[in-house]
Amino acid sequence: MADIGARLADIVGLTEVVDDHGHDESLTVPAQRPAHVVRPETAEQVAAILEAATEHATPVTARGSGTGLSGAAVPRADGIVVSFEKMNRVLEIDTENHVAVVQPGVTLQELEERTAAAGLVYPVYPGELSASLGGSVATNAGGMRAVKYGVTRHHVLGVQAALPTGELIRTGGRFVKSSTGYDLTQLIVGSEGTLALVTEAILKLQPRVAHQATVLAPFADLAAVVAAVPRVVASGIGPLILEYIDGMTMGAITHTADLQLGIPDAVRETAQAYLVVMLENRSADRLDEDVAETGEMLAGLGAVDAYVLPGGSARRLIEARERAFYTAKAAGADDVIDTVLPRAALPDFMAAVTGIAQAHGTFVIGCGHAGDGNVHLAVFQKDAEQRSAVLGELFAAAIALGGAISGEHGIGRAKRSHFLASEDPTKVELMRRVKQAFDPAGVLNPGVLF
Amino acid sequence: MADIGARLADIVGLTEVVDDHGHDESLTVPAQRPAHVVRPETAEQVAAILEAATEHATPVTARGSGTGLSGAAVPRADGIVVSFEKMNRVLEIDTENHVAVVQPGVTLQELEERTAAAGLVYPVYPGELSASLGGSVATNAGGMRAVKYGVTRHHVLGVQAALPTGELIRTGGRFVKSSTGYDLTQLIVGSEGTLALVTEAILKLQPRVAHQATVLAPFADLAAVVAAVPRVVASGIGPLILEYIDGMTMGAITHTADLQLGIPDAVRETAQAYLVVMLENRSADRLDEDVAETGEMLAGLGAVDAYVLPGGSARRLIEARERAFYTAKAAGADDVIDTVLPRAALPDFMAAVTGIAQAHGTFVIGCGHAGDGNVHLAVFQKDAEQRSAVLGELFAAAIALGGAISGEHGIGRAKRSHFLASEDPTKVELMRRVKQAFDPAGVLNPGVLF
Ligand SMILES: Cc1cc2nc3c(=O)[nH]c(=O)nc-3n(C[C@H](O)[C@H](O)[C@H](O)COP(=O)(O)OP(=O)(O)OC[C@H]3O[C@@H](n4cnc5c(N)ncnc54)[C@H](O)[C@@H]3O)c2cc1C
Numbered sequence: 001m002a003d004i005g006a007r008l009a010d011i012v013g014l015t016e017v018v019d020d021h022g023h024d025e026s027l028t029v030p031a032q033r034p035a036h037v038v039r040p041e042t043a044e045q046v047a048a049i050l051e052a053a054t055e056h057a058t059p060v061t062a063r064g065s066g067t068g069l070s071g072a073a074v075p076r077a078d079g080i081v082v083s084f085e086k087m088n089r090v091l092e093i094d095t096e097n098h099v100a101v102v103q104p105g106v107t108l109q110e111l112e113e114r115t116a117a118a119g120l121v122y123p124v125y126p127g128e129l130s131a132s133l134g135g136s137v138a139t140n141a142g143g144m145r146a147v148k149y150g151v152t153r154h155h156v157l158g159v160q161a162a163l164p165t166g167e168l169i170r171t172g173g174r175f176v177k178s179s180t181g182y183d184l185t186q187l188i189v190g191s192e193g194t195l196a197l198v199t200e201a202i203l204k205l206q207p208r209v210a211h212q213a214t215v216l217a218p219f220a221d222l223a224a225v226v227a228a229v230p231r232v233v234a235s236g237i238g239p240l241i242l243e244y245i246d247g248m249t250m251g252a253i254t255h256t257a258d259l260q261l262g263i264p265d266a267v268r269e270t271a272q273a274y275l276v277v278m279l280e281n282r283s284a285d286r287l288d289e290d291v292a293e294t295g296e297m298l299a300g301l302g303a304v305d306a307y308v309l310p311g312g313s314a315r316r317l318i319e320a321r322e323r324a325f326y327t328a329k330a331a332g333a334d335d336v337i338d339t340v341l342p343r344a345a346l347p348d349f350m351a352a353v354t355g356i357a358q359a360h361g362t363f364v365i366g367c368g369h370a371g372d373g374n375v376h377l378a379v380f381q382k383d384a385e386q387r388s389a390v391l392g393e394l395f396a397a398a399i400a401l402g403g404a405i406s407g408e409h410g411i412g413r414a415k416r417s418h419f420l421a422s423e424d425p426t427k428v429e430l431m432r433r434v435k436q437a438f439d440p441a442g443v444l445n446p447g448v449l450f
Numbered sequence: 451m452a453d454i455g456a457r458l459a460d461i462v463g464l465t466e467v468v469d470d471h472g473h474d475e476s477l478t479v480p481a482q483r484p485a486h487v488v489r490p491e492t493a494e495q496v497a498a499i500l501e502a503a504t505e506h507a508t509p510v511t512a513r514g515s516g517t518g519l520s521g522a523a524v525p526r527a528d529g530i531v532v533s534f535e536k537m538n539r540v541l542e543i544d545t546e547n548h549v550a551v552v553q554p555g556v557t558l559q560e561l562e563e564r565t566a567a568a569g570l571v572y573p574v575y576p577g578e579l580s581a582s583l584g585g586s587v588a589t590n591a592g593g594m595r596a597v598k599y600g601v602t603r604h605h606v607l608g609v610q611a612a613l614p615t616g617e618l619i620r621t622g623g624r625f626v627k628s629s630t631g632y633d634l635t636q637l638i639v640g641s642e643g644t645l646a647l648v649t650e651a652i653l654k655l656q657p658r659v660a661h662q663a664t665v666l667a668p669f670a671d672l673a674a675v676v677a678a679v680p681r682v683v684a685s686g687i688g689p690l691i692l693e694y695i696d697g698m699t700m701g702a703i704t705h706t707a708d709l710q711l712g713i714p715d716a717v718r719e720t721a722q723a724y725l726v727v728m729l730e731n732r733s734a735d736r737l738d739e740d741v742a743e744t745g746e747m748l749a750g751l752g753a754v755d756a757y758v759l760p761g762g763s764a765r766r767l768i769e770a771r772e773r774a775f776y777t778a779k780a781a782g783a784d785d786v787i788d789t790v791l792p793r794a795a796l797p798d799f800m801a802a803v804t805g806i807a808q809a810h811g812t813f814v815i816g817c818g819h820a821g822d823g824n825v826h827l828a829v830f831q832k833d834a835e836q837r838s839a840v841l842g843e844l845f846a847a848a849i850a851l852g853g854a855i856s857g858e859h860g861i862g863r864a865k866r867s868h869f870l871a872s873e874d875p876t877k878v879e880l881m882r883r884v885k886q887a888f889d890p891a892g893v894l895n896p897g898v899l900f
């Protein structure tokens with residue numbers, strides 16, 4: 001049997017291994033260069049690579065854009081990285097069916113441009129638009145607009161995927177529902193490259209809504225902000241974005257972006273937290289009404305004030321919020337987590353966070369997709385053992401309140417030990433058996449999830 | 451080892467087996483009384499029943515309300531029926547998180563009443579509200595409002611389920627997204643009682659929208675109706691219901707319901723098909739505007755006219771449409787199918803249907819969730835062999851156009867042979883291995899799907 005390097009060279013040619021192939025944006029998972037890197041151009045090549053890897057029992061890690069936050073794209077030293085950078089074509093924007101068919105290496109940015117030109121939108125906007133669709137599917141990426149449109153899972157109608165055993169399958173299609181056998185699409189979404197490699201995705205698009213407006217509301221304290229969230233959701237006003245940003249984070253991101261929001265100093269100094277509500281409507285008049293209604297509602301919910309941001313400022317604030325991760329990183333954050341909770345449990349969770357942080361002399365700040373109950377926390381604690389204890393307690397608090405470890409970033413390598421420690425062993429065993437059904441040789445992303 | 455009957459008697463007591471336990475609403479699957487019927491009251495009893503069944507290698511079929519249309523609730527002669535009629539409590543309407551927690555035997559009707567009282571709605575309305583939530587989850591039921599809100603899959607946030615091996619697991623939770631391991635919830639949804647038995651479900655609710663209006667538009671021909679559908683979707687008006695009804699079916703259902711819609715005879719005689727558009731809005735004024743806009747749009751798309759139905763007529767028309775299955779059955783329909791297609795492929799599919807029907811001397815009429823590309827066809831053909839040939843050709847035509855066999859009724863026993871004949875064998879094998887991961891002894895609903 002030829003060695004795996006020779007097999008790969010035969011199938012697609014080998015690419016020089018560089019540092020970039022060894023890491024993603026996780027703050028804690030050590031970089032690791034792989035033994036081989038390949039850049040397939042066709043689904044058939046991906047299938048052949050996997051078949052060879054299974055025969056040689058060699059680990060395989062898929063790589064999109066490497067923007068993931070959980071180390072799920074960090075390969076094994078003896079393994080292969082399958083980089084999708086050459087499978088980067090938008091195959092079709094199907095305006096009749098409101099569907100995009102894309103190769104996995106297409107970035108969200110490119111899809112945004114291509115859909116905009118057709119008056120449509122792929123409404124999932126995780127903070128980093130250089131991310132690939134393959135990576136988005138594999139992590140079930142979310143982002144700020146999930147409160148209105150849902151996450152990646154809700155927009156993947158089907159995939160073509162290469163199985164570790166070397167076959168290509170197609171799941172789902174250009175239709176919005178099906179009860180025709182098990183939903184393999186939904187099983188592959190969010191599986192972090194451990195079940196199959198996505199070689200094509202069929203994505204649901206929406207009509208692009210013409211008018212948007214953003215309301216920023218400072219609150220005296222964090223508890224009041226998070227208590228307001230279920231009320232805004234219940235109003236039926238249907239916000240596109242419903243984010244909370246704590247005072248520290250707001251200070252840092254506006255400072256980094258050199259952004260003046262026109263909030264009087266007196267208000268800024270007392271505001272411990274902010275709510276950002278973006279609305280959209282296909283009619284400008286209705287949007288104006290909704291903005292007025294939202295302002296009144298927020299006042300009634302205890303907001304100090306409510307500012308309608310001019311278009312430019314609004315865009316820059318959202319961009320600054322999207323870059324909150326980089327701001328936290330630059331400020332020396334040691335880890336970033338994204339626990340998800342029942343929306344109404346946010347006040348109790350935030351109280352628990354304060355307690356845990358204080359008990360461990362750790363600084364924890366954040367912001368989050370409050371409308372989804374999804375809290376993004378930056379943890380400042382240099383000591384790895386202390387930090388792991390803090391994370392363990394934060395996750396335990398979230399789970400005790402009915403939540404889960406990750407809302408959208410995934411488990412990857414970074415949170416595997418916490419996942420295995422907190423999850424019901426019966427479920428973990430069941431997941432392992434499902435993994436085995438797809439990947440009998442265990443070559444896909446070993447060390448991720450399990 | 452005690453015999454299985456004695457084991458079951460010990461766990462929960464046996465119930466008299468009656469004819470009703472042997473069938474659902476499928477028109478083609480022969481009724482079959484099971485050997486045993488049990489009516490558990492707790493999740494633990496369900497788990498114990500499954501453990502015993504696995505030990506005795508005895509088939510188990512779950513039964514909700516028996517309204518399914520694919521024979522998936524028809525048991526085996528040597529098997530056990532687990533009827534959920536005693537697990538019928540709404541455990542909680544959580545108004546803070548917009549979540550309902552229900553036992554599987556709760557009917558859609560009861561959930562409708564309980565959520566209405568709280569100003570919320572579980573927006574999935576398959577035509578038969580006596581159906582249970584357990585059955586809805588297992589078939590991934592859809593219905594008329596899926597065009598706006600999606601199907602059951604999109605509203606199940608988590609379940610408690612009993613595994614065939616006797617353990618209870620909980621998946622998901624009262625949160626709207628998660629990237630924490632494989633999505634077992636979505637795998638169980640639509641699995642037709644072949645992977646696990648659902649003992650509790652966490653359902654996502656929405657604010658109940660105050661105002662509704664219905665527009666009925668006759669068209670000269672079917673092709674024009676289905677061609678109009680993608681246009682209405684693209685308009686962004688966001689209909690709650692977007693149904694087509696062919697002329698024959700409209701005649702039959704309005705006759706059965708003794709329903710006058712105030713359409714002039716001259717129009718009725720030439721109309722070959724109708725589009726029903728229901729709109730909803732939280733503001734009465736906006737609704738009026740949307741209705742006017744819809745009327746204009748439909749005129750532009752070739753509607754002969756557009757009638758805004760008074761509330762009472764609208765409700766009765768929707769009810770009559772929901773009962774279309776019973777009307778077809780009373781008229782002697784021999785089978786009912788629900789293929790799903792890319793929305794824009796509807797005209798080609800309808801043309802293929804006409805050709806296939808004519809070639810086989812078979813009468814095929816229908817209506818459907820056009821907004822979802824989901825076509826419900828009643829097939830009148832007494833000869834079983836001919837009928838199977840017709841179905842085979844209809845499914846093949848749908849698949850060739852990028853569709854699938856069933857949009858919401860499931861495969862069950864009724865369409866298993868067509869499913870196995872048309873589906874990629876690699877995918878079927880993968881599904882079998884997933885089934886094996888859940889159900890190593892193969893006791894859950896053997897003969898359904900595979
Ligand atoms: C500044 C910043 C902001 C962010 N904001 C958000 C946010 O708001 N919401 C959110 O959800 N995420 C956010 N993220 C993280 C987000 O998960 C990633 O941006 C994205 O989902 C990963 O895409 P990628 O192409 O970079 O994947 P990678 O990092 O390359 O890979 C991620 C995972 O996907 C797998 N994978 C990649 N391609 C394939 C394929 N074709 N088939 C199978 N598996 C594959 C990899 O093996 C790995 O397990 C943010 C990241 C950054 C840096």
Ligand SMILES: Cc1cc2nc3c(=O)[nH]c(=O)nc-3n(C[C@H](O)[C@H](O)[C@H](O)COP(=O)(O)OP(=O)(O)OC[C@H]3O[C@@H](n4cnc5c(N)ncnc54)[C@H](O)[C@@H]3O)c2cc1C
Pocket residue numbers: 474475511512513514515516517518519522523534554575576577578580581582583584585586587588589590591592593594642643644646647648649772773774775776858859895
């Ligand atoms: C007049 C009429 C109109 C209809 N209209 C629609 C429509 O518009 N859209 C649509 O989608 N469907 C429609 N249906 C069919 C629909 O699938 C069923 O009404 C419903 O989903 C099944 O619920 P049930 O409780 O009757 O399930 P059953 O028929 O009892 O069972 C259905 C399946 O679910 C399984 N099951 C039941 N309970 C459980 C459980 N707790 N755990 C695991 N598996 C379980 C059974 O084993 C079986 O496989 C219609 C049916 C009728 C008669």
